[in-house]
Structures are given as C-alpha cells and as structure tokens.
Amino acid sequence: MSERPHVVIVGGGFGGLQAAKELGKHDVRVTLIDRTNHHTFQPLLYQVATAGLNPADIAVPIRRILRRYETVTVLLGDVVRVDVPKKRIYMEDGEPISYDFLIVATGATHSYFGHDEFAEHAPGLKTVDEGLLIRQRIFMAYEEAERDPDNERKDALLTFVVVGGGPTGVEMAGALSEIARKTLAREFRRIDTSKARIILVEGGDRVLPSYVPMLSEKALASLKKIGVEVRTGARVTKVDEEGVMIGDERIRSKTVIWAAGVAASPLARSLGAPLDKVGRVMVEKDLSVPGHHEVFVIGDLAHFEQDGHMVPGVAQGALQGAKCVAKNILRLIEGDATAPFVYKDLGSMATIGRAAAVAEVGSAKMYGFVAWMAWVVLHIVTLIGFKNRVLVFIQWIWAYFTHERGSRLIHGMVHAAAAEPPVLPSQRGKDLARSTARATANV
Amino acid sequence: MSERPHVVIVGGGFGGLQAAKELGKHDVRVTLIDRTNHHTFQPLLYQVATAGLNPADIAVPIRRILRRYETVTVLLGDVVRVDVPKKRIYMEDGEPISYDFLIVATGATHSYFGHDEFAEHAPGLKTVDEGLLIRQRIFMAYEEAERDPDNERKDALLTFVVVGGGPTGVEMAGALSEIARKTLAREFRRIDTSKARIILVEGGDRVLPSYVPMLSEKALASLKKIGVEVRTGARVTKVDEEGVMIGDERIRSKTVIWAAGVAASPLARSLGAPLDKVGRVMVEKDLSVPGHHEVFVIGDLAHFEQDGHMVPGVAQGALQGAKCVAKNILRLIEGDATAPFVYKDLGSMATIGRAAAVAEVGSAKMYGFVAWMAWVVLHIVTLIGFKNRVLVFIQWIWAYFTHERGSRLIHGMVHAAAAEPPVLPSQRGKDLARSTARATANV
Numbered sequence: 001m002s003e004r005p006h007v008v009i010v011g012g013g014f015g016g017l018q019a020a021k022e023l024g025k026h027d028v029r030v031t032l033i034d035r036t037n038h039h040t041f042q043p044l045l046y047q048v049a050t051a052g053l054n055p056a057d058i059a060v061p062i063r064r065i066l067r068r069y070e071t072v073t074v075l076l077g078d079v080v081r082v083d084v085p086k087k088r089i090y091m092e093d094g095e096p097i098s099y100d101f102l103i104v105a106t107g108a109t110h111s112y113f114g115h116d117e118f119a120e121h122a123p124g125l126k127t128v129d130e131g132l133l134i135r136q137r138i139f140m141a142y143e144e145a146e147r148d149p150d151n152e153r154k155d156a157l158l159t160f161v162v163v164g165g166g167p168t169g170v171e172m173a174g175a176l177s178e179i180a181r182k183t184l185a186r187e188f189r190r191i192d193t194s195k196a197r198i199i200l201v202e203g204g205d206r207v208l209p210s211y212v213p214m215l216s217e218k219a220l221a222s223l224k225k226i227g228v229e230v231r232t233g234a235r236v237t238k239v240d241e242e243g244v245m246i247g248d249e250r251i252r253s254k255t256v257i258w259a260a261g262v263a264a265s266p267l268a269r270s271l272g273a274p275l276d277k278v279g280r281v282m283v284e285k286d287l288s289v290p291g292h293h294e295v296f297v298i299g300d301l302a303h304f305e306q307d308g309h310m311v312p313g314v315a316q317g318a319l320q321g322a323k324c325v326a327k328n329i330l331r332l333i334e335g336d337a338t339a340p341f342v343y344k345d346l347g348s349m350a351t352i353g354r355a356a357a358v359a360e361v362g363s364a365k366m367y368g369f370v371a372w373m374a375w376v377v378l379h380i381v382t383l384i385g386f387k388n389r390v391l392v393f394i395q396w397i398w399a400y401f402t403h404e405r406g407s408r409l410i411h412g413m414v415h416a417a418a419a420e421p422p423v424l425p426s427q428r429g430k431d432l433a434r435s436t437a438r439a440t441a442n443v
Numbered sequence: 444m445s446e447r448p449h450v451v452i453v454g455g456g457f458g459g460l461q462a463a464k465e466l467g468k469h470d471v472r473v474t475l476i477d478r479t480n481h482h483t484f485q486p487l488l489y490q491v492a493t494a495g496l497n498p499a500d501i502a503v504p505i506r507r508i509l510r511r512y513e514t515v516t517v518l519l520g521d522v523v524r525v526d527v528p529k530k531r532i533y534m535e536d537g538e539p540i541s542y543d544f545l546i547v548a549t550g551a552t553h554s555y556f557g558h559d560e561f562a563e564h565a566p567g568l569k570t571v572d573e574g575l576l577i578r579q580r581i582f583m584a585y586e587e588a589e590r591d592p593d594n595e596r597k598d599a600l601l602t603f604v605v606v607g608g609g610p611t612g613v614e615m616a617g618a619l620s621e622i623a624r625k626t627l628a629r630e631f632r633r634i635d636t637s638k639a640r641i642i643l644v645e646g647g648d649r650v651l652p653s654y655v656p657m658l659s660e661k662a663l664a665s666l667k668k669i670g671v672e673v674r675t676g677a678r679v680t681k682v683d684e685e686g687v688m689i690g691d692e693r694i695r696s697k698t699v700i701w702a703a704g705v706a707a708s709p710l711a712r713s714l715g716a717p718l719d720k721v722g723r724v725m726v727e728k729d730l731s732v733p734g735h736h737e738v739f740v741i742g743d744l745a746h747f748e749q750d751g752h753m754v755p756g757v758a759q760g761a762l763q764g765a766k767c768v769a770k771n772i773l774r775l776i777e778g779d780a781t782a783p784f785v786y787k788d789l790g791s792m793a794t795i796g797r798a799a800a801v802a803e804v805g806s807a808k809m810y811g812f813v814a815w816m817a818w819v820v821l822h823i824v825t826l827i828g829f830k831n832r833v834l835v836f837i838q839w840i841w842a843y844f845t846h847e848r849g850s851r852l853i854h855g856m857v858h859a860a861a862a863e864p865p866v867l868p869s870q871r872g873k874d875l876a877r878s879t880a881r882a883t884a885n886v
Contacts (some may be wrong), residue, residue: 037586037853054497056850063630064847073632076586076853094590128852143480143519147537187506189516387841387849391834398830404507406830407499409571410480410519 024069111261164260165202467512554704607703608645
C-alpha cells in the first residue's frame with residue numbers, strides 16, 4: 001500500500017480504546033469514533049447511580065487518553081451503518097468514512113426482553129446519563145416522600161426495585177440499602193429512611209448466576225444482612241408507573257432499576273454477519289467477520305466460544321480481544337496470516353454494600369471483607385488516570401468512615417428544548433439526543 | 444406563644460442556609476424550602492462550566508448540612524407565592540405552609556435586559572444545571588469543529604463570546620482561554636484549539652466595574668496576556684443562532700455565555716413591598732418588609748443602602764444579613780425591638796485564568812499570583828464540607844501543574860421525556876423542569 005492503511009474503530013469503550021492504543025504505536029492511520037466524548041469505566045457506573053462518585057471520576061475524555069498517539073484521530077459521532085462491500089461507515093450526519101480495516105466495538109446493553117415500553121419506568125445502567133437519571137430518581141423519591149402526606153404513596157416512594165441479580169443488580173441493591181440505612185439517616189424529619197424496602201428480583205434460581213454456587217450463597221447472605229429482600233425464581237412481567245408485576249403479584253414502587261438481559265448494539269445488523277439470539281456477531285477464530293477478513297468485532301458485541309463457553313461480556317474480554325485484533329491487523333498489513341484469539345479468564349468480582357464482596361480469581365474464591373479490599377484495590381488500579389485514582393480513593397475512604405455519599409445532587413434536567421441545535425446544520429443536541437434516547441430507551 | 448414559633452425560610456443559598464443554622468440552635472421550628480436539594484457555592488460555578496470541578500465538589504445537599512439541627516425541616520419545593528396577610532406560602536403543588544416569621548432568600552439571577560429570547564442562545568450561570576449546559580456547549584463546539592470541513596462554520600465554532608465584564612464574565616473568559624490554549628492542546632488533529640477566539644464584551648468602560656480602576660487595569664492586562672479579546676463600551680444588541688450583534692457589528696459564534704444584568708427572584712412581587720428597578724425589595728433598616736415586621740428579605744433579593752451605597756449581591760451580604768435577621772426574629776419572639784443591619788465590606792476577589800487574580804480586602808489591593816493564592820485559600824476554606832475542600836484542593840493542584848481539567852464529560856442531555864413523572868400526582872420532573880426552565884430562561 002502506497003499510503004498508510006486506515007483503521008476505523010467504532011466505540012471508545014474498553015475494547016475500542018485498547019485497540020487504538022495498540023495500533024497507535026505503529027505506522028497506521030487510526031480513526032476512533034464514539035457517540036460520546038468519554039470513555040466510561042462501566043464497573044463503577046453503579047457508584048454514579050448511587051451518588052458515591054461523580055461521573056468525571058469514572059469517565060475520561062477519549063481524546064485525552066489518546067492524545068499522545070499522533071496517528072490517532074478521535075471523532076465524536078454516531079455510526080449508524082457499515083457498508084461492508086464498499087468499506088465505508090456512515091454516521092448520523094456528515095460524510096462517510098472509508099477504511100482499510102474496521103473494528104466494531106460498540107458493545108451491548110441491557111434488554112427488556114421485547115418489552116421496550118418498560119424503559120420509561122425502569123432505566124438501565126450503561127451510560128453516565130443513565131447513571132445520573134437513576135441517581136435523580138432515587139434521591140427525588142426520598143424528597144417526595146418527605147412531603148407526601150399519603151401513606152400508601154409514601155410507601156411506594158420508599159420502595160426500590162432492582163430487576164436482575166447479576167453483578168450490576170447486586171451492587172445496586174447493596175448501595176441502595178446503604179443509602180437508606182446509613183447515608184440518609186437523620187436527614188429527614190417525616191420519614192424514617194431506614195424503613196425503605198430494597199427488593200432485588202432475579203429470574204433464575206440464584207443471584208450472581210455466573211459465579212460458583214458457594215459465592216452466590218455468600219452474596220445472598222450479605223444482601224439479607226443489610227436488609228435487601230431477594231426474590232429468586234421471579235420474573236418481572238410488567239413495569240409501569242405503579243411499579244412492577246411478578247406474575248399476579250404487584251409491588252408498588254416509584255423507583256425501578258433495570259439490570260437484566262443483554263441486547264447487542266444494533267450496528268451489528270449492518271455487518272451482514274450471522275448473529276446470535278441477542279444480536280451478537282458470531283465471529284471467526286481470529287475475531288473477524290465471516291467472509292470479511294478486514295472487519296473485526298471485539299468486546300461485548302462479539303460471540304466467541306472457547307472450550308464450550310462463550311467469552312463473557314466483561315472488560316477483560318474486550319481488552320484481550322482488542323490486543324489480539326490489533327496484532328492481527330498488523331499481520332494482515334504485512335501479508336501474514338492472522339492468529340486465533342485465546343481468552344484468559346482472570347476472574348470476577350462483585351461488591352455487596354459497604355464492606356463485603358465476592359470474588360473468584362482463578363481457583364481462589366474470596367468473600368467478605370477480604371474480597372472487598374481486593375475489589376477496591378483492583379478497581380482503583382485499573383481506573384484510567386492517576387488523578388482519578390487519587391480522587392476515587394479519597395472519596396471511598398471518606399465514605400467508608402462517614403457513610404456519606406459525595407455526589408447526591410439532584411440535577412440534570414437539561415431540557416432538550418434548552419439545548420436545541422441552532423438553525424445551521426450542526427450536530428449539537430441532535431446526536432446526543434438520539435444517543436441518549438438510544439441509551440435510555442434501549443431502542 | 445403556647446407553641447414554638449414557626450420560621451419559614453425560602454431559599455437554600457448562602458443567606459437561607461445561614462439563617463437556618465442560626466435559628467436551629469434555638470427553640471423555634473424552622474422549615475427551609477428550596478427548589479433543588481443542594482446548596483451551591485456560586486463563586487465556583489464557573490469552574491463547573493469550564494470543567495475544572497464537578498458539580499458535587501461545589502454543591503452539598505442542604506439536608507446534610509442541616510442534619511444536626513433537629514428542629515429544622517428541609518423540604519424540596521418551588522415556592523410560587525406568599526400570602527402576606529394570611530401568613531402562608533404556596534408551593535407549586537401540595538398544601539400551603541403557615542408561618543409566624545418568613546425569611547425570603549431566593550436571590551437574584553442574570554437579566555437579558557428585556558430580551559428573554561436571548562436565553563436560548565446565551566445561557567447564564569446561576570445554577571448547576573446552567574453550568575453543565577455551558578460546559579456541554581463549550582466542549583461540543585470543539586468536537587464539531589474537528590468534524591466540520593467548512594472553514595466559516597469552523598471559525599464560528601471556535602469563537603466564544605462572554606457577555607458581561609463583571610467577576611463572573613472575567614473568570615469565565617480566563618478559563619475559556621485556558622481550555623483553548625492549554626487543556627485541549629494536542630488533542631485535536633484537524634483544528635488548532637489555541638487559535639480559538641475568546642471575546643469578552645462589557646457595556647461599561649472597564650471590566651470589573653465595581654472594583655477600583657487600578658485593579659480593572661490589572662485584570663485587563665492579565666486577560667490580554669492570555670489572549671482574550673476585551674471589548675469595552677460595547678453593548679450586545681442581539682443574540683441568535685449565529686452569534687451576537689454589537690450594534691451593526693456581527694460576531695459569529697456558536698457559544699455565547701451571558702454574565703450580565705441583574706434580575707431579582709420573581710417571588711418578591713408577591714410580598715406587596717416596594718421594589719427597585721430590577722425587582723429587589725426595598726427593605727427597612729432591620730431587613731424587614733415595610734409594614735410587615737414578621738417578613739424579612741436577605742441576600743441578593745434585598746436592596747439595602749448604607750452610606751449611600753447598596754450592599755452588593757455577594758456572599759457576605761447574604762451571610763451577614765442572615766445572622767442579623769436570625770437575631771431579630773429571636774428578639775421579636777422575646778418581645779424586644781429589632782436591631783438595624785450593619786454591613787461590613789470584607790472585600791472582593793476575581794481570578795483571571797490559571798494563576799492571576801485581583802483582590803481588594805479593606806484598603807489592601809492585590810493582583811497577580813499573590814492575589815490568586817489568597818483567592819484559592821479563601822475559596823477552599825469557605826467551601827462547605829471538609830471532604831470537598833480536600834477534593835477541590837487536590838484537583839486544583841493537579842490542574843495547576845497539568846493544565847488538565849477533570850470534568851470534561853459531555854453528557855446531561857437527560858430528556859424531559861425520559862424522566863416524565865408517573866401518572867400519580869408527583870413532583871418528579873415537574874418542579875425540576877419548571878425550575879430549570881426558570882433558571883435557564885430567566886422568566
């Protein structure tokens with residue numbers, strides 16, 4: 001090739017970012033496109049939703065992270081379609097961008113199992129905006145309860161339902177319990193926040209279904225110890241303004257949080273590749289799209305099987321996949337064959353409330369305070385940005401001793417109207433609005 | 444009185460909060476009502492708008508601050524009217540609240556001099572939401588410029604106009620210059636952010652008109668040194684989607700920030716008291732409303748003259764007024780006469796960019812680095828919350844050495860629709876929406 005090859009990366013999450021970093025060290029042109037300006041450390045999003053951390057503590061501008069790679073260009077845009085035969089990607093507006101190689105890393109989000117109408121009353125937790133929306137609803141519920149003289153409405157306001165007993169649901173439920181019993185203690189005069197009900201609803205037979213059963217039991221015990229009501233074998237059949245239905249049973253709640261189901265990014269559909277039942281791309285052994293060796297899929301959007309198991313949608317899956325694909329692209333440029341992806345399971349961790357967690361690392365299984373310490377250390381170390389690590393560390397130390405939550409502001413009702421784009425064709429508002437709509441409504 | 448007297452305080456800013464703290468130490472019932480859940484440290488709002496700090500760094504939940512005062516109840520609500528003869532306040536929804544004494548501390552905001560239509564294109568900076576909106580526009584402008592091939596539109600995107608040369612405008616302009624020349628250096632590939640134009644427009648003949656002329660000159664010199672174009676004697680006659688008009692001169696800009704004019708809280712109108720030309724209440728010597736000794740007005744909403752000068756709308760005015768009024772209410776309860784308010788001017792400070800400031804404290808006038816150190820120390824010390832002081836201190840030290848800005852996330856387009864209140868009568872969304880509309884549109 002007379003000109004440097006051009007690699008386009010769609011998505012600035014764990015996978016896309018790592019791929020850009022790897023390729024940025026070599027003589028290729030890279031364009032990374034994300035529909036927000038920041039990389040979000042998703043494992044700590046529940047902390048934003050429960051006012052433990054600021055959005056900026058766990059999200060960093062992508063172009064700052066990639067600043068030193070002069071061959072990497074970062075663009076803010078919403079990629080809506082890939083023209084695989086023509087090797088072009090199309091964004092919501094502006095000109096299409098041609099590529100020699102494409103890495104699709106747009107991830108997956110939660111799923112309402114065909115009931116997208118649930119989204120309005122039960123937001124999920126995949127983006128900073130969703131985290132802030134949930135935070136707003138949680139703390140507004142207490143504010144309303146303080147003013148509402150009607151006992152039935154008060155009870156509904158003081159009932160919080162989390163749907164989905166995986167790590168996100170467990171962590172949310174634990175934090176909600178902390179808020180009710182510790183953080184807000186003594187701050188209200190007409191309500192007793194410690195009487196709030198936190199209900200975790202899981203369709204399967206145990207919480208943390210992807211962990212070994214022993215750790216599921218430990219997590220369950222920890223949750224019950226801090227007053228969370230856990231309902232297993234319970235499927236939510238309806239979500240509306242009154243709360244949820246589990247079959248015929250009605251639970252009245254004004255704050256429902258959705259942490260269940262998987263739905264792959266819709267961009268996968270334009271790749272013309274076989275998809276699994278939630279929309280993930282059935283990739284080849286080298287993570288490329290069948291029939292198109294120049295198109296790769298990594299992270300949560302890729303369905304890759306190893307030893308009969310699918311590589312889970314966790315950070316390590318994306319990070320390792322990114323490194324493999326970056327190397328494969330460089331090999332292809334040199335005219336060499338690609339190498340297959342080999343995933344190394346480094347383990348999982350989830351916290352329950354303030355000082356408990358469960359963790360499996362290799363064959364080691366930890367729970368309780370020890371696991372929690374390991375969780376804290378790991379998450380601080382892997383957070384991007386030294387300053388962020390210091391700030392998060394301080395906030396967590398503080399919160400540990402005072403139970404205070406640093407970021408309880410209720411705000412964020414920036415009207416779409418107030419930020420309406422100017423008459424000139426401009427991205428401002430439009431893309432973000434559509435992105436947010438997509439993020440919050442899981443369209 | 445057989446029952447404890449009831450004092451209602453409207454507004455959780457500097458004045459209302461201080462009054463609640465003072466009265467909370469005595470045997471009176473206090474209800475403080477604010478339309479948000481947090482107290483905002485307004486002097487540092489420009490830091491939120493320019494991504495230097497998180498909202499939570501400078502805003503604290505009111506009920507946390509007042510937690511220890513068991514006789515103080517905090518309610519989130521929008522007070523729309525005062526029935527002075529009946530001694531009742533009415534909120535946007537819910538029951539009216541009766542009082543024995545009322546303290547109105549709802550403050551003032553910016554004014555568009557009769558052109559409220561400017562608000563859509565030139566937000567002001569009085570609330571956290573406005574700070575986030577401005578921040579979003581600033582950083583989106585750079586993102587759009589990176590993608591826009593049209594040179595004229597690019598120039599407009601890289602032109603930032605601040606209207607109003609008081610402390611807020613000067614601080615915003617300085618920070619905008621920092622962002623362009625330092626923070627974003629090396630992060631873009633198609634634009635040179637250091638070429639962005641920052642234009643500060645002031646109608647009067649000098650910036651910082653309320654300071655002594657020598658300090659205005661120092662501020663002007665500092666601004667020019669960091670590349671800010673300062674236009675004095677220039678009135679903005681129009682603001683639209685293309686930018687601003689100064690008479691016949693058109694300045695094309697996609698990001699206009701309004702830091703000019705004063706408009707008092709509209710709540711003042713229902714007090715039946717004489718108002719000045721921007722709507723502030725002409726209070727008696729003891730800060731009470733003429734003809735109603737049980738109603739007091741403090742802070743930016745009060746027009747109080749001393750030695751021929753009006754007490755300025757600064758934090759000290761509100762704090763000192765609050766202490767005076769709290770004492771006066773206690774005196775009235777005891778059947779004693781009230782005491783007049785005596786204001787002590789403790790000085791003013793304003794920063795210009797990263798390491799310069801001007802300050803007058805008593806007869807001492809400082810400028811440059813020394814003034815900036817004093818500014819930093821004072822603002823950290825007076826920030827509420829020890830943890831916040833530590834966090835702000837760390838972020839500022841970091842920013843000083845790295846020019847990095849910690850909170851550059853573009854987010855916050857939480858659609859009103861996504862947060863629509865449930866069918867049951869509920870505050871959620873409604874009050875916040877109206878408050879935000881009020882805050883951003885200066886209705």
